[in-house]
Amino acid sequence: xxxxxxxxxxxxxxxxxxxxxxxxxxxxxxxxxxxxxxxxxxxxxxxxxxxxxxxxxxxxxxxxxxxxxxxxxxxxxxxxxxxxxxxxxxxxxxxxxxxxxxxxxxxxxxxxxxxxxxxxxxxxxxxxxxxxxxxxxxxxxxxxxxxxxxxxxxxxxxxxxxxxxxxxxxxxxxxxxxxxxxxxxxxxxxxxxxxxxxxxxxxxxxxxxxxxxxxxxxxxxxxxxxxxxxxxxxxxxxxxxxxxxxxxxxxxxxxxxxxxxxxxxxxxxxxxxxxxxxxxxxxxxxxxxxxxxxxxxxxxxxxxxxxxxxxxxxxxxxxxxxxxxxxxxxxxxxxxxxxxxxxxxxxxxxxxxxxxxxxxxxxxxxxxxxxxxxxxxxxxxxxxxxxxxxxxxxxxxxxxxxxxxxxxxxxxxxxxxxxxxxxxxxxxxxxxxxxxxxxxxxxxxxxxxxxxxxxxxxxxxxxxxxxxxxxxxxxxxxxxxxxxxxxxxxxxxxxxxxxxxxxxxxxxxxxxxxxxxxxxxxxxxxxxxxxxxxxxxxxxxxxxxxxxxxxxxxxxxxxxxxxxxxxxxxxxxxxxxxxxxxxxxxxxxxxxxxxxxxxxxxxxxxxxxxxxxxxxxxxxx
Amino acid sequence: xxxxxxxxxxxxxxxxxxxxxxxxxxxxxxxxxxxxxxxxxxxxxxxxxxxxxxxxxxxxxxxxxxxxxxxxxxxxxxxxxxxxxxxxxxxxxxxxxxxxxxxxxxxxxxxxxxxxxxxxxxxxxxxxxxxxxxxxxxxxxxxxxxxxxxxxxx
Numbered sequence: 001x002x003x004x005x006x007x008x009x010x011x012x013x014x015x016x017x018x019x020x021x022x023x024x025x026x027x028x029x030x031x032x033x034x035x036x037x038x039x040x041x042x043x044x045x046x047x048x049x050x051x052x053x054x055x056x057x058x059x060x061x062x063x064x065x066x067x068x069x070x071x072x073x074x075x076x077x078x079x080x081x082x083x084x085x086x087x088x089x090x091x092x093x094x095x096x097x098x099x100x101x102x103x104x105x106x107x108x109x110x111x112x113x114x115x116x117x118x119x120x121x122x123x124x125x126x127x128x129x130x131x132x133x134x135x136x137x138x139x140x141x142x143x144x145x146x147x148x149x150x151x152x153x154x155x156x157x158x159x160x161x162x163x164x165x166x167x168x169x170x171x172x173x174x175x176x177x178x179x180x181x182x183x184x185x186x187x188x189x190x191x192x193x194x195x196x197x198x199x200x201x202x203x204x205x206x207x208x209x210x211x212x213x214x215x216x217x218x219x220x221x222x223x224x225x226x227x228x229x230x231x232x233x234x235x236x237x238x239x240x241x242x243x244x245x246x247x248x249x250x251x252x253x254x255x256x257x258x259x260x261x262x263x264x265x266x267x268x269x270x271x272x273x274x275x276x277x278x279x280x281x282x283x284x285x286x287x288x289x290x291x292x293x294x295x296x297x298x299x300x301x302x303x304x305x306x307x308x309x310x311x312x313x314x315x316x317x318x319x320x321x322x323x324x325x326x327x328x329x330x331x332x333x334x335x336x337x338x339x340x341x342x343x344x345x346x347x348x349x350x351x352x353x354x355x356x357x358x359x360x361x362x363x364x365x366x367x368x369x370x371x372x373x374x375x376x377x378x379x380x381x382x383x384x385x386x387x388x389x390x391x392x393x394x395x396x397x398x399x400x401x402x403x404x405x406x407x408x409x410x411x412x413x414x415x416x417x418x419x420x421x422x423x424x425x426x427x428x429x430x431x432x433x434x435x436x437x438x439x440x441x442x443x444x445x446x447x448x449x450x451x452x453x454x455x456x457x458x459x460x461x462x463x464x465x466x467x468x469x470x471x472x473x474x475x476x477x478x479x480x481x482x483x484x485x486x487x488x489x490x491x492x493x494x495x496x497x498x499x500x501x502x503x504x505x506x507x508x509x510x511x512x513x514x515x516x517x518x519x520x521x522x523x524x525x526x527x528x529x530x531x532x533x534x535x536x537x538x539x540x541x542x543x544x545x546x547x548x549x550x551x552x553x554x555x556x557x558x559x560x561x562x563x564x565x566x567x568x569x570x571x572x573x574x575x576x577x578x579x580x581x582x583x584x585x586x587x588x589x590x591x592x593x594x595x596x597x598x599x600x601x602x603x604x605x606x607x608x609x610x611x612x613x614x615x616x617x618x619x620x621x
Numbered sequence: 622x623x624x625x626x627x628x629x630x631x632x633x634x635x636x637x638x639x640x641x642x643x644x645x646x647x648x649x650x651x652x653x654x655x656x657x658x659x660x661x662x663x664x665x666x667x668x669x670x671x672x673x674x675x676x677x678x679x680x681x682x683x684x685x686x687x688x689x690x691x692x693x694x695x696x697x698x699x700x701x702x703x704x705x706x707x708x709x710x711x712x713x714x715x716x717x718x719x720x721x722x723x724x725x726x727x728x729x730x731x732x733x734x735x736x737x738x739x740x741x742x743x744x745x746x747x748x749x750x751x752x753x754x755x756x757x758x759x760x761x762x763x764x765x766x767x768x769x770x771x772x773x774x775x
Contacts, residue, residue, distance in 0.1 A: 080655075080659045080662075081676070082651075082655070082656060082659060106659075106674070108662060109658065109659040109661070109662025109663060110658055110659075110662060110674055111670075113662040113663070113665055114661060114662050114665070114666060114667055114668050114670075114753075115667065115668070115670040116665065116667060117667065118670055121670040122670055124670075125670050125673070128673055129673065129674075132673065132675070480712075482712055484707075485707070502710070502711075502712060546678070564681075564717055566711050566712035566713055566714065567711075567712075586711060587678055588678050588679035588681060588682065588710075588711035588714050589677065589678055589679055589681065589682030590679060590681035590682065590711065590714050590717055592682060592684065593681055593682055593683060593684040593685070593717075593721070594717070602678075602682065605677060605678060605682060607684065607686070607687075610675060610677065610682075610684075610687060611687065611690055613675050614646060614675060614687060614690060614691050614694065615690075615694050617644075617646055617673040617675070618644055618646065618691065618694040618695050618696050619694075620695075
């Protein structure tokens with residue numbers, strides 16, 4: 001039906017529908033008298049009460065009211081607009097009324113339900129609220145939602161697993177993708193790693209097919225040694241500048257942007273003798289040593305978990321380090337033979353296995369008994385071939401092991417079967433790494449034995465958390481997307497929109513939004529790619545109808561609005577006046593409140609409408 | 622409209638906090654505070670019936686002028702409620718609001734208003750109880766201060 005009742009200059013004809021909501025409102029507010037009162041308000045030509053306005057007969061009464069009384073504005077006084085506004089708006093539209101000519105007045109959550117013992121005062125408040133709604137409705141204007149075209153191309157920032165997966169996914173859907181990688185090689189953080197858990201396959205072998213596919217894909221334009229240097233525009237119409245070392249800047253038009261810049265490992269400067277004693281390394285440095293096969297001959301290795309995380313330097317748990325440490329512990333035990341091949345490399349050989357001296361007789365007795373029981377019950381235990389673990393001691397100092405996921409608990413069990421020792425520590429008694437002569441030592445408090453103990457070690461591996469890229473802040477400012485306190489990018493909604501940014505057209509995946517393992521990165525990347533594909537496949541987006549509008553005759557060109565806009569939705573036009581990029585505007589109204597000239601109007605939340613509402617609220621009646 | 626007479630009467634009348642029914646205007650942002658107020662309703666949290674809520678998309682939509690106009694029209698108190706810091710639906714609108722309201726408190730003081738007649742509060746969508754607590758507290762504060770000193774003159 002044509003929206004014949006949309007004309008703004010028509011004299012308002014308001015219909016008010018007051019809902020009983022069964023007894024939810026009707027029980028605490030005198031609904032008939034409220035509906036009666038509404039008739040006395042200016043421009044109200046029709047008012048009625050419904051048992052349930054949201055039920056089919058209630059909606060029918062709205063449609064009938066619009067038709068019979070030639071209404072050009074509709075007010076429903078019932079529940080919260082947060083749930084039923086779309087329903088009533090659709091009803092208005094079905095009767096030929098622009099949906100922005102609808103006003104919702106909340107007399108349930110904000111009135112009947114919170115003033116249940118004061119029917120008189122609740123009824124008076126309901127009347128006031130409707131008076132406010134009428135004051136607002138009189139000034140409403142119809143709004144149109146503009147369509148904005150979307151360039152079907154994307155740019156992916158970051159060439160790690162996440163970036164490559166996202167790029168490949170979109171390229172396979174047929175969209176041209178610019179993949180921007182800062183390094184001279186694809187692969188990202190994984191290039192440091194030796195092998196990957198669960199599969200036990202070499203990391204570089206695992207991602208090789210992915211890299212080859214990306215390099216060979218006709219839809220992927222690979223930019224190595226490159227960075228995103230500038231971004232302008234809005235969803236569907238981004239103009240990005242890609243800067244490559246030793247080449248001219250490239251400008252590209254894209255519709256969407258995917259951020260997959262990854263993370264770094266936290267450097268535990270000053271913790272546990274890192275950078276102070278030899279053979280104290282981080283988890284990733286250990287992986288590099290393994291990968292390059294430059295690990296010295298080891299007899300006794302200690303992992304310390306949660307170094308710098310979970311309240312030490314960073315507040316969060318990095319999630320993946322337990323699994324990574326378990327993987328490496330198993331590797332050390334299993335690949336002991338391989339390590340012997342590196343015997344000629346320097347390294348300290350520990351001859352004596354330390355025996356604690358402080359154990360009480362009671363504990364020694366308990367231990368003797370336990371040994372006896374083991375022999376008695378398992379019988380064969382003594383004859384089981386112990387394998388390499390006999391020769392190498394691996395201890396994992398942990399606060400608690402979080403082997404989350406389907407496979408990992410079994411891997412954890414496997415590590416224990418292989419005699420990897422898991423020793424718990426608490427933050428009250430952190431393990432201490434020190435040197436005794438030429439010997440690296442660890443002193444720790446054994447939580448079960450309640451004993452201070454020491455042990456010599458050949459190598460200490462510190463499991464430190466993943467941290468955000470140090471220059472993530474620059475990217476966040478360039479794109480106007482938020483960065484959390486811990487330096488990771490913040491998604492639009494932690495549960496429901498995990499790979500979107502609040503800004504339309506920009507998506508996020510992988511470790512730049514928080515610690516994640518490779519499986520999770522690939523999952524997020526596929527998700528981000530498919531989210532980005534939605535506007536690109538559709539070819540257009542429906543812009544927000546409620547945006548700011550600049551009155552050039554009042555604008556002084558001061559630029560304050562440009563500064564405060566969180567979305568970069570305002571710019572100066574060639575005449576020096578502020579101009580709204582409709583597709584980028586989210587309608588928050590921050591600019592409207594800022595403008596010193598009153599040159600900015602927020603559609604549907606105009607100064608006039610809000611002031612009228614406020615005046616009506618304070619009116620003496 | 623006899624019931625309204627009580628409200629109107631109290632204004633010019635004895636002014637005692639017992640019978641004084643303050644006029645409190647509340648600006649709620651759509652995403653957090655309005656939803657928090659909804660939750661208070663859904664949870665049936667009872668509160669004094671003297672506040673009237675205006676929904677804005679973001680607390681940053683609250684033009685300082687709206688506050689001044691509200692006091693000019695006889696509001697006894699104005700409450701602006703928005704998302705908690707770092708939780709703004711519009712990234713950082715609430716930070717603007719925080720600065721503006723800090724200035725507005727100083728400004729209304731210049732006009733002879735107790736700065737406590739203007740209050741800024743963060744109420745998230747999950748904080749129905751905080752909304753209730755805020756309304757009760759603010760109503761009591763305003764009641765203690767009595768009717769607005771502004772009598773409609775210039």
